[in-house]
Amino acid sequence: MGAIQKPVQRSKWRLKLGTTYYRGRRYLEWIFGGDRFAKTKNDELLPYRISEHRTPMLRQLKDVDMWLQHNKITNLKIAMERLQGITIMPGETFSYWRLIGKPTRRKGYVDGMVLFYGGFKPGIGGGLCQLSNLLYWITLHTPLEVIERHRHSYDVFPDSNRTQPFGSGATCAYNYLDLRIRNNTEVPYQLRLGMKEGDLTGEWRTMAPLPHRYEIYEKEHRISQLYWGGYERYNSIYRKVFNTDGEQIADEFITENRALMMYQPLLESGN
Template sequence: MDATPIRKPIQRSKWRLLLGTAYYRGKRYWEWTFGSVRFSKKRTREPLPCRIAEHQTPMLRQLKDVDMWMQHNKVTNLKIAMERLQGLTIMPGETMSYWRLIGKPNRRKGYVEGMVLFYGGFKPGVGGGLCQLSNLIYWITLHTPLEVTERHRHSYDVFPDANRTQPFGSGATCAYNYLDLRIKNTSDEPYQLILGMEDGMLTGEWRSTKPALYRYEIYEKQHRISQHYWGGYERYNRIHRKIFNLDGELIADEFVTENRALMMYQPFLESGS
């Protein structure tokens, strides 16, 4: 059975948002200091020998009503964040925390204003655009034995699909520091994150000390668009993955996550609209 459909959004006051953000950030700081999770922090300069998974995404995209300066500033922000993650090596039993490693984006660290999604729209914000990096890391992680222990879906589907190559909802939204991306190494081998920028593409790969034993195929089920009584449209799907051994035999078909997002554009557009 599906979870409860999305309710009509409630516009929170500025003070409600500020107090809520402070509360949830405080809980994270407490957990980082006193919690039991063993976080990864080791970074290795020399790449590990075996590539396990890789992917790349274009850094500059023309989005409806979005000025390109936000896209160019995003590249600046990505470069700074990547430096904090480059070569990160998750040892067996350790967990990677996206925000614990990157820290709070601010001007003092060199971050500039980029696009930040907000209540179904967007606005300029310092450090904007870092969701592209968390999306990339999440996607390549789904093609490894690593376990995603925390991931958050987007609540709004802001822009229509344009040359989409991955299923809807296959990314991971992030907001410092309470919407985190966490990945645990439950294997017996270290896993190393390698990031880069090449020919206008943001690149990422997981590497390890031994070759991959499995191949992964990510796909969606039950993709649909439905209208609620209050007029809004909801987009829904479930992400699954098939696991194959080196002989190409299917050994597992796993549920990964479900997504539901309020659409902020008109659905069912005619071709070419």
């Protein structure tokens, strides 16, 4: 794949027509595609926690009003209700947007921060990418297979207390930028979500402990100046697999990331 081309701002009508087309295509695929989608909810906890993670819901971000982040919490609570306890049975596929549905004011969603062409703006349901990011990360630490994930095209904010590799999230936009997870194992996997001490929390649970564990890491991280003056950030994500004795038994390629940086490369983290 070549370097990122200089972004071209599309007209409002072109963006609207494109969105309508891609959403329509997704609706048809939901109806006529061959996937068997997960829809079963189980309130009784499966016995073994396989992976878990938590992320702060409120961050001090440059030029971002805090009311957008407080509204994000409202949006996350509504979306979490749709996903809480969802259990992916063997052979089923989890679809983020098919389960959540379209965020609308009628459902209680409010304006939150939506990334747009390397910047941000208020938008209904804004902030749900934090949930898809969390889901993607905890899924990488399980045998579940991610069959659809979309990387962020823009690197909007400098790293600030980053604990995960760059590009380890999953952007989302109803309904054509989806996060899909397939259960190719022989046991069910249950999703549990929560909010605790200011953090968004998530975990996958199943019927028995795993015979191995996973470690996610990055390779080839670099920042390059593009011919037209912008900066591209690149890396590739890999996964080490260890058995119960702590011996590494595999090293798997996961994905690569390319993003257009929207800040100066030498800007210190947190500025």
